[in-house]
Amino acid sequence: MFVKVFMFAICMLATSFTWAAGGEVKSPTGVAPDRYVYYPGTEELVKDEIRLIACGTGLPAARRDQAATCWLAEVGNGDKFLFDVGTGSMANVAALMIPYDFLDKVFLTHLHTDHWGDFATLWAGGWTAGRTKPLRVWGPTGQTPDMGTAYAIEHFLKAFNWDAKTRDFVLSAKPGQISVKEFDYKAVNAVVYQENDVTISSIPAIHAGDGPVSFILEYAGLKVVIGGDTFPNRWYIEHATGADVAIHETFLTPTDLVKFYGQSPAQAIGVGTQIHTSPPAFGKVMSTIKPRLAIGYHFFNEQSTHDHILQGVRSTYSGPLSLAVDDMVWNITKDRIVERMIVSPDQAWGVNGPNKPPAPPAPGTVPDPISDFIKAGRWQPAEEAQAPMVNEFKKDNKLQ
Numbered sequence: 001m002f003v004k005v006f007m008f009a010i011c012m013l014a015t016s017f018t019w020a021a022g023g024e025v026k027s028p029t030g031v032a033p034d035r036y037v038y039y040p041g042t043e044e045l046v047k048d049e050i051r052l053i054a055c056g057t058g059l060p061a062a063r064r065d066q067a068a069t070c071w072l073a074e075v076g077n078g079d080k081f082l083f084d085v086g087t088g089s090m091a092n093v094a095a096l097m098i099p100y101d102f103l104d105k106v107f108l109t110h111l112h113t114d115h116w117g118d119f120a121t122l123w124a125g126g127w128t129a130g131r132t133k134p135l136r137v138w139g140p141t142g143q144t145p146d147m148g149t150a151y152a153i154e155h156f157l158k159a160f161n162w163d164a165k166t167r168d169f170v171l172s173a174k175p176g177q178i179s180v181k182e183f184d185y186k187a188v189n190a191v192v193y194q195e196n197d198v199t200i201s202s203i204p205a206i207h208a209g210d211g212p213v214s215f216i217l218e219y220a221g222l223k224v225v226i227g228g229d230t231f232p233n234r235w236y237i238e239h240a241t242g243a244d245v246a247i248h249e250t251f252l253t254p255t256d257l258v259k260f261y262g263q264s265p266a267q268a269i270g271v272g273t274q275i276h277t278s279p280p281a282f283g284k285v286m287s288t289i290k291p292r293l294a295i296g297y298h299f300f301n302e303q304s305t306h307d308h309i310l311q312g313v314r315s316t317y318s319g320p321l322s323l324a325v326d327d328m329v330w331n332i333t334k335d336r337i338v339e340r341m342i343v344s345p346d347q348a349w350g351v352n353g354p355n356k357p358p359a360p361p362a363p364g365t366v367p368d369p370i371s372d373f374i375k376a377g378r379w380q381p382a383e384e385a386q387a388p389m390v391n392e393f394k395k396d397n398k399l400q
């Protein structure tokens with residue numbers, strides 16, 4: 001995904017707190033000192049730093065330009081955390097060329113598809129492309145067990161039973177396993193994760209039903225709040241105050257929901273102002289909690305919507321602001337917050353990590369998912385056609 005001109009315009013709105021100055025080109029054969037972009041995999045994180053990446057900022061309806069919600073936080077100790085994996089977002093995550101072994105921790109704010117619709121892609125794609133261990137998932141309970149994260153993952157695995165059983169025959173089953181840590185959605189500022197100097201807490205959110213939460217990540221004296229879908233709520237106001245970076249949804253205006261999303265006025269006013277956060281309400285949240293940087297997301301950010309969002313936000317908030325699009329990246333330290341765009345390949349391959357893949361199952365230990373009836377239908381001329389290639393490969397690799 002390559003940088004687009006209008007995205008630069010969005011970035012420029014935020015230059016009061018970014019340090020992406022153009023610098024000086026010293027010779028006609030020299031290099032520009034600052035290209036305003038981040039090339040994944042080319043920069044070491046320093047110890048007291050957080051790199052935050054918008055891997056999905058859009059809506060449930062698919063759009064090539066903006067996947068649905070997904071945030072990646074990379075912290076200076078080497079740990080990486082995915083917050084939501086909304087529909088379409090894994091293509092952006094994959095383009096970062098991070099080994100799947102480092103992408104094993106997923107925190108779900110709630111179970112709408114635009115927040116975990118690409119979970120299957122992470123699960124199966126990572127399994128085939130180098131993850132060596134089970135996925136770890138954290139997510140909230142619901143009012144009843146069937147509305148909670150544990151139920152969702154249990155039935156996710158049932159829905160993808162054919163996928164798992166056929167992979168189990170040729171791959172180690174271990175990376176296909178999922179461990180779930182479900183926590184109380186009503187708990188306020190309760191720690192749900194604490195390892196290696198990283199603390200992640202949850203606060204309740206007010207959305208389409210009970211269950212949704214927002215997360216607060218703390219590391220090296222830095223605080224990043226990852227707001228899930230919510231109407232502005234008292235818990236966010238109390239616990240996001242003093243945040244270095246406060247992410248919060250800001251939804252399309254009711255007028256644009258009618259015009260572009262085909263919603264009825266009654267539906268638009270309900271969706272846009274009661275179960276989500278309108279732009280003026282987002283601004284009021286941010287002028288109250290005063291973060292070093294406010295990030296708004298969860299709308300299709302295009303020429304025809306951007307100004308309406310910005311005008312609404314600016315009617316109640318004048319501080320540092322990013323209106324996110326996919327592939328925005330922020331480097332966060334005590335001293336500064338730098339915002340850039342990612343430049344990454346559309347054709348990225350998976351990259352192996354340092355761990356050796358677990359061994360495939362020994363013959364006969366996993367049921368063969370292909371019957372003799374289906375095997376008997378193999379067309380022999382195809383085997384003959386590929387025999388020279390197969391034999392050469394086997395010889396080169398000392399296979400039987």
Ligand SMILES: [Zn+2]
Pocket residue numbers: 110112207208229
């Ligand atoms: Zn939602």
Ligand SMILES: [Zn+2]
Pocket residue numbers: 069112114115229298
């Ligand atoms: Zn949503």
